[in-house]
Amino acid sequence: MILVTGANGQLGRRIVQHLIAREPALRGRRLAVSVREPARAGDLANRDVTVRHGDFDQPDTLPKAFAGALRLVLVPTDGPAALRIQRHGNAIRAAVAAGVGHVLYVGGLEADMAPATPFSRVHRDTEALLADSALPHTVLRCPPCADALTDWFAPALSDGSLPVPPGEGALSLVSRDELAQAIAAAALAPRLDQRIHRLTGQAALSLADIAARIARVCGRPLRYEAGSANGPVDALDARASLFAAIAAGQFSPLSRDFAALVGHPPKSLDCLIHEYFAPRSLA
Numbered sequence: 001m002i003l004v005t006g007a008n009g010q011l012g013r014r015i016v017q018h019l020i021a022r023e024p025a026l027r028g029r030r031l032a033v034s035v036r037e038p039a040r041a042g043d044l045a046n047r048d049v050t051v052r053h054g055d056f057d058q059p060d061t062l063p064k065a066f067a068g069a070l071r072l073v074l075v076p077t078d079g080p081a082a083l084r085i086q087r088h089g090n091a092i093r094a095a096v097a098a099g100v101g102h103v104l105y106v107g108g109l110e111a112d113m114a115p116a117t118p119f120s121r122v123h124r125d126t127e128a129l130l131a132d133s134a135l136p137h138t139v140l141r142c143p144p145c146a147d148a149l150t151d152w153f154a155p156a157l158s159d160g161s162l163p164v165p166p167g168e169g170a171l172s173l174v175s176r177d178e179l180a181q182a183i184a185a186a187a188l189a190p191r192l193d194q195r196i197h198r199l200t201g202q203a204a205l206s207l208a209d210i211a212a213r214i215a216r217v218c219g220r221p222l223r224y225e226a227g228s229a230n231g232p233v234d235a236l237d238a239r240a241s242l243f244a245a246i247a248a249g250q251f252s253p254l255s256r257d258f259a260a261l262v263g264h265p266p267k268s269l270d271c272l273i274h275e276y277f278a279p280r281s282l283a
């Protein structure tokens with residue numbers, strides 16, 4: 001049985017959908033999810049997915065939630081870094097106790113960043129907890145999801161300028177849906193490998209370059225302005241952590257791991273920018 005945690009979240013739900021699309025025969029007793037509110041997973045139950053209650057803040061719920069899982073897709077939680085690491089530790093200990101065969105952890109490409117940001121520390125420490133657990137595991141390191149571009153650039157599109165922290169780092173981006181597709185493909189591999197996959201996009205571009213491409217597609221001017229620094233790296237919030245990692249070049253190295261898992265490369269950034277920003281109609 002494959003079990004996916006966090007399946008009421010945006011990424012976890014898409015992973016389940018891609019698992020079903022790739023392998024419909026999983027439905028029945030071979031696909032399960034662990035969620036904090038089973039009532040919100042009624043659509044999955046209706047599709048013959050086993051829905052279990054599991055809350056990483058309540059470790060007592062996890063042995064039952066994880067029982068019988070040969071493969072467990074561990075989707076990271078949201079929240080403050082220390083709490084997330086504690087939760088992931090609870091989940092890993094429960095996976096060991098439940099006899100889970102293999103864990104696939106959805107990590108971040110910035111896991112090795114030094115000095116660490118709070119965000120990168122979550123991935124670094126969770127990978128370390130997995131290594132210490134002796135559980136067979138695969139790490140799927142992800143870039144920021146391209147869907148976030150619409151949030152990042154919303155203020156820029158209304159007032160024409162984009163204030164971001166300074167730094168020359170380029171980054172590649174992959175849509176959330178395609179990340180889920182690659183994670184599902186990894187979870188379904190006939191033979192699981194114990195390695196780190198880097199799910200990068202096809203090309204790494206600077207934020208200034210991305211802004212110019214968005215401006216072209218929107219047909220509106222968009223000014224890129226490097227903003228001010230955000231304070232000590234180890235005390236940054238989630239968004240600032242992400243921009244510090246971009247500035248440090250954590251998302252610029254490219255890999256072909258996505259295509260090796262899925263069978264083709266992820267969509268180009270230009271394609272995604274058209275999806276997110278092309279005017280729907282010409283007034």
Ligand SMILES: NC(=O)c1ccc[n+]([C@@H]2O[C@H](COP(=O)([O-])OP(=O)(O)OC[C@H]3O[C@@H](n4cnc5c(N)ncnc54)[C@H](OP(=O)(O)O)[C@@H]3O)[C@@H](O)[C@H]2O)c1
Nearest residue numbers: 006007008009010011035036055056057076077078142145
């Ligand atoms: N492109 C992407 O979307 C992307 C890329 C890389 C990494 N990530 C990471 O993947 C995670 C999920 O992203 P998302 O976009 O799906 O965010 P989201 O929709 O906000 O989902 C948050 C997830 O955290 C889970 N969670 C929170 N507290 C929990 C707890 N105590 N026990 C168990 N699960 C708990 C939720 O579980 P329930 O399902 O039970 O509500 C939910 O699935 C985030 O950590 C994000 O940083 C996302």
